Amino acid sequence: MSDDYRQHGLTFPSSFLFGSATASYQIEGAASEDGRGPSIWDTFSRKPGAVLHGHTGDVACDHYHRLDDDLDLMQSLGLEAYRFSIAWPRIQADGTGPANPKGVAFYNRLVDGLLARGIKPIATLYHWDLPQALEDQGGWTARDTALRFGDYAHHMGEALGDRVAVWTTLNEPWCSAYLGYGAGVHAPGVTDRLATLRAVHHLNLAHGLGIQALRASVTRPDVQYSATLNPQVARGVDDTADEAIRRIDALGNRAFTGPMLRGEYPADLLADTAAITDWSFVLPGDLEQIHQPLDVLGVNYYSTMRVRLWDGVGERQSADGHGASRGTAWPGAAEEIEFLPTDGPYTDMGWNIDPAAFEDLLVGLSSEYGLPLMITENGAAFPDEADEDGRVRDADRIDYLRQHFTAVHRAMGRGADIVGYQVWSLMDNYEWAYGYTKRFGIVRVNYETLERTPKDSAHWYAQLIRERAIPA
Numbered sequence: 001m002s003d004d005y006r007q008h009g010l011t012f013p014s015s016f017l018f019g020s021a022t023a024s025y026q027i028e029g030a031a032s033e034d035g036r037g038p039s040i041w042d043t044f045s046r047k048p049g050a051v052l053h054g055h056t057g058d059v060a061c062d063h064y065h066r067l068d069d070d071l072d073l074m075q076s077l078g079l080e081a082y083r084f085s086i087a088w089p090r091i092q093a094d095g096t097g098p099a100n101p102k103g104v105a106f107y108n109r110l111v112d113g114l115l116a117r118g119i120k121p122i123a124t125l126y127h128w129d130l131p132q133a134l135e136d137q138g139g140w141t142a143r144d145t146a147l148r149f150g151d152y153a154h155h156m157g158e159a160l161g162d163r164v165a166v167w168t169t170l171n172e173p174w175c176s177a178y179l180g181y182g183a184g185v186h187a188p189g190v191t192d193r194l195a196t197l198r199a200v201h202h203l204n205l206a207h208g209l210g211i212q213a214l215r216a217s218v219t220r221p222d223v224q225y226s227a228t229l230n231p232q233v234a235r236g237v238d239d240t241a242d243e244a245i246r247r248i249d250a251l252g253n254r255a256f257t258g259p260m261l262r263g264e265y266p267a268d269l270l271a272d273t274a275a276i277t278d279w280s281f282v283l284p285g286d287l288e289q290i291h292q293p294l295d296v297l298g299v300n301y302y303s304t305m306r307v308r309l310w311d312g313v314g315e316r317q318s319a320d321g322h323g324a325s326r327g328t329a330w331p332g333a334a335e336e337i338e339f340l341p342t343d344g345p346y347t348d349m350g351w352n353i354d355p356a357a358f359e360d361l362l363v364g365l366s367s368e369y370g371l372p373l374m375i376t377e378n379g380a381a382f383p384d385e386a387d388e389d390g391r392v393r394d395a396d397r398i399d400y401l402r403q404h405f406t407a408v409h410r411a412m413g414r415g416a417d418i419v420g421y422q423v424w425s426l427m428d429n430y431e432w433a434y435g436y437t438k439r440f441g442i443v444r445v446n447y448e449t450l451e452r453t454p455k456d457s458a459h460w461y462a463q464l465i466r467e468r469a470i471p472a
């Protein structure tokens with residue numbers, strides 16, 4: 001059966017990198033150990049009303065203390081790659097100065113543990129845990145934060161640059177800027193249109209300075225450099241939709257791919273934001289700094305939104321948080337966009353399941369930018385429960401993953417160059433403003449005992465990796 005299936009089924013090339021992803025604040029815990037300074041999420045999560053139930057990452061999955069067991073778990077699933085992020089405040093408690101040896105030691109153990117198990121390390125420098133001390137000086141609205149990021153990147157290149165296979169500067173700068181400084185639903189919880197756009201630019205600058213600092217300090221020869229974006233994918237509902245989608249694409253996507261991959265901010269983006277800013281915070285030479293050659297583009301994808309232009313009558317719909325994106329996050333000409341509820345089916349986040357859009361997105365990105373794509377995140381939250389026998393029968397997650405792996409396979413069939421897939425997430429974890437109420441893991445975490453249990457989806461994924469084909 002299995003040979004027959006391989007012959008006729010959806011197989012992946014031997015170079016395709018199957019792995020799974022996590023992020024430091026979401027799993028590590030040990031928030032004030034070994035010299036780690038506070039991050040903006042330690043602060044934000046303590047702000048009344050900011051996070052469901054006031055959950056914090058103080059303990060999270062306690063990964064910091066369970067590293068060896070978690071490495072064994074990855075190996076038992078047959079992961080070929082593991083995408084993790086480095087907590088900047090473990091390396092520099094206040095975002096400046098020398099690297100903290102204890103912080104570096106943890107990531108050394110992680111990288112060595114991966115290599116000893118034949119798992120490729122994919123390291124992200126910034127997955128949202130900015131040192132609070134830098135936020136106190138303006139955070140991403142301040143140019144200096146980008147310069148500090150360059151220094152931090154240099155430290156990490158020196159520490160891990162002989163072993164890390166793939167470097168990613170930023171995870172989803174759209175979220176940092178628009179959810180952190182626009183909608184205010186992520187740390188630092190600011191709601192200010194100009195701050196959002198300043199953050200966009202300083203994140204881009206940080207990316208460029210980070211790539212250059214890594215290149216100057218990394219020694220592994222076959223290393224690859226990347227950034228991870230979360231492309232905003234909108235479907236239209238009427239004949240005003242094309243214009244709505246263009247505005248979303250300018251502010252949500254080309255605001256990052258423009259400078260990073262083409263060395264410019266698109267003219268329509270500048271026009272769409274002219275009422276807020278003349279972008280004078282973009283200094284001469286910045287675009288050259290940002291526009292660095294990359295080897296891979298990281299793509300995170302979950303769902304789509306439904307949009308049209310607002311006709312100005314009545315209240316603008318913004319379907320917050322229900323698979324339609326946050327109307328409140330978008331500045332400039334995008335303030336005239338209505339975000340309508342999407343069609344189901346939905347995951348436990350209320351996000352719609354739309355694998356066809358994923359396929360088209362990958363084909364489009366690949367032909368537009370000509371860079372190999374790595375799926376750095378894709379996955380789904382469902383309210384799984386362990387059965388009497390302890391088994392977690394998460395058929396809905398398997399279904400989601402099967403549909404999205406199939407979409408990737410189809411996109412490859414249409415010519416998209418896709419080099420790997422990192423399932424979000426290895427284990428249930430701290431889902432930001434939703435605290436521990438949403439479960440994205442292929443491994444269940446019992447938050448009372450911190451015990452890990454591979455769900456059915458983990459076994460399904462292990463089979464996929466073994467057979468290099470989507471299980472029938």
Ligand code: GBH
Nearest residue numbers: 023171172302320321322323324325326431
């Ligand atoms: C990723 O973000 C993160 O990188 C990861 O840390 C996280 O755990 C994972 O996904 C699951 O959330 O704007 O709320 O109206 C994904 C971020 C998903 C942002 C969908 C915007 C639109 C819904 N995004 N989203 S909302």
